[in-house]
Amino acid sequence: MRIERTIGLPKAGQPGLFWLGQAGFWIETGRHRLLIDPYLSDSLAVKYRGKLNDHRRMMPPPLTVADLPRPDLVLVTHGHTDHLDPDTLGPLHRRFPDVPFVVPAACAELARARIGAEARLILVDADQDLTPLPDLMLTVFPAAHEALERDDAGHHRFLGYGIAAPTLRIYHSGDSIPFDGLAQRVRGFAPDICLLPVNGRDAQRAASGIPGNFHLPEAIELAQDCPFLIPHHFGMFAFNTVDPDVIDAAALGSEFPLIIRPTAGECLSIKT
Template sequence: MIVAKLKNEDLIREVDSFLNDKKHFHLWWLGQSGYLLQWKGKRILLDPYLSDSLSKKYLTTDKPHARISVLVVKPELLKNISIVTSSHNHTDHLDAETLIPVLKNNPGIQFIIPEANRIFVADRIKCKNDFPIGLNDGQSVTIDGFTFHGILAKHNEIDRDEKSNCKYMGYVIEFGEYKIYHSGDTLWFDGMVELLKPFQVDVALLPINGNKPERKVAGNLDCKEAAELGKAINAKIVIPCHYDLFEFNTADVNEFVREAEKINQPYKVLKGGERFQF
């Protein structure tokens, strides 16, 4: 089992220690595509998956989700969260066992989702239909000093509902002088670079597990594509994610490192529970 840099109470103590930092933002990788962002004492959760719900669900199937990294933090330990996001309906991005305790323990929290997924989300996390804030691609919302821009994603297709709301999304999060791109799950698609380049992204959080049909799950960028996308959009730094959680659906992050160094794309590889400061 891959160990975490920090976990549970030790992680929370580190997060709390930067609560009064007014100059920098801090970002902790929580595993898979989950991150905790803290800036000027405000905290945002991005696509957290902090349970073993998928391992239990698929235990006796032909697609076992065997965990290979320790759980970084119990969801009930996460307090003072202003905003939480889900980029799409797959459980590792919309997990009831994670989100229900997070919503319960953080009164006043705002929940950002793709508008197309509203009914599904409300049913899964047992909330009122009008509770989540729904975005479509090209739309934005500002909450507590953070502006979320909805970005189209392709997983494995560009999929929209009958009202043309997209079901798979990423977000560019703009706060102060910074911009972070959290892609959610996505493949490269036509127009992606032209869509993202004007944002002048500082940090791109990109999946690297690739697209292999034999896994019987929707795919993502691979190591080479993640490095090249970062370069194409002029991201100041790429942080890889969506690997080292499930044995059947991972990638070798060293391959990403080689690809990034080959094209001089700055990057940072994090361990679970490790902090990044821009």
């Protein structure tokens, strides 16, 4: 398998990834078109205008909801607005009312409020395997952002997804830090590509109520048995990012996994 950089969304039937910024990706498996955690609005800038962490975008959206083709499935990892965005997912549902959304059972009520009361929701929790579409299996992972939190019913608040198509296996961790058992779970899934956040965490952000994610070395360690690591969750908000040069320097020194820093608006075409 190799990955080549091209322009624009992957063509239908041609495996590839298109980074939307933050944790968002358009994924073409070769059979199905998936959308995960898209944040294509300025809803957080509006919400936090005038606050300390004002959430102004460092990068414009690479496209709008109106530019998107119909996805076959939308995946949401958790209820934070840069992952479950009403100004992205609500308009998407209105454009394509038949498209199903896979969402954590822990945020079912929030998802209905933000996506639409009539949206087709597939409610999931950690340690489930499901086949939402022919030739597509999802393995649902727990995630710790920064803790393994559960709601009153025992459902995990933060999830990741293993996406298994006939010729491609992708692991998207959602927002997470390392926790006991995660590496073994990832090795058992055996992804070809790991999509991991690398914006890290620190006491200053924690004091502001901003939960953190993997530091870059932790992401590299988690992906050590995976051919490719594609970092994300950087370059969106100035108070919660990592310098892309740091990612590029790590990529120069890593042969396995091969680290590929995505660029918004650029397609990473997968050749098998």
